[in-house]
Amino acid sequence: MEWLNSIFPNVAKLWPYIVKSLNETLIMVSISGVFAALLGVPLGIVLAVTKKGELLSFPPLYSILSKIVNTVRSIPFVILIASIPWLVRAIVGTTIGMKGAIVPLIIACIPFMAKQTELALQSIDKGVIEAYRAMGFSEIAIIFKVMLKEGFSAIIQAVTIMLVGLISYSAVAGSVGGGGLGDFAIRYGYGQNKTDVMFLTIVIMLVMVFFVQWVGDSLSKLVSHR
Known part of the structure; x- marks a missing residue:
């Protein structure tokens, strides 16, 4: 292990902080991802079916929701965090730490999930939808039994990208x-000029990204084969 200590000389004494920060990041990403998917996918479904010419065409509603989604999507995340401390404090009681970061993370990802879900559902062959309408399927039945089933693989890919x-x-x-690996890297790496700590943080985050991408791609392929 001497070679490892030579590459990361400061890591051994900071290991408990690394583990704590990694756990915080995993919790933040998991909770935010679940809530963003639970709120973003239904919003995307509404956008997909209320657009002009779609299954439940209602252009006024689509126009309002689409403008809100596009507006929030255009706000850089750092600015979003700085602009809604009052909302974060009202929901979780604090604007710092892991709890304070979760709300902005959810808000930032809901519009992305909504737009990706909309695009996934709109890519479905319209002939398939019309065929089910001709067979007497209701609009609700088509949404849940046809559109979501056909678009499920693309939605999984959207969730993967979101994570x-x-x-x-x-x-x-x-x-x-906000806590997590970002706070650790700034506090113990950048702030104390410890390059090995910064490098290790990058490696950990890359491993997380590769793992999430691999799982998402595997699930998407599995579902699409069905």
Whole structure:
């Protein structure tokens, strides 16, 4: 293990902080990802079916929701964190630490999930939908039994991309007091000029990204084969 100590001379004494920071990042990404998917996918379904000419066409509703989604998507994450401390404090009671970072992470990812879900559902062959309508299927039945089934693989890919983005966002949140690996890298790496700590943090985050991408790609392929 001497070679490892030579590469990361400061890691041994900081190992408990590394483990703590990794756990915080995993918790932030997991909770934010679940809530962003639970809220973003239904919103994406509404966008997909209310667009002009779609299954439940309602252009006024689509226009309002689409503008909200596009507006929030255009806000850089750092600015989003700085602009909603009042909302974060009202929901979780604090604007710092892991709890304070989760709300902005969720808000940042809901529009992304909604837009990706919309695109996934709109890519479905319209002939398939019309065939089920001709067979007497209701609009609700078509949404749940046809559109979601056909678009499920693409939605899994969207969730995968969102989780990868969340890993990056969590590091940004950590750099402004949100905890996790970003906070660790700034506090013990950049702040104390310890290059090995910064390098190790990057390696850990890359491993997380590769793992999430591998799992997402595998699940997407498994579902699409069905």
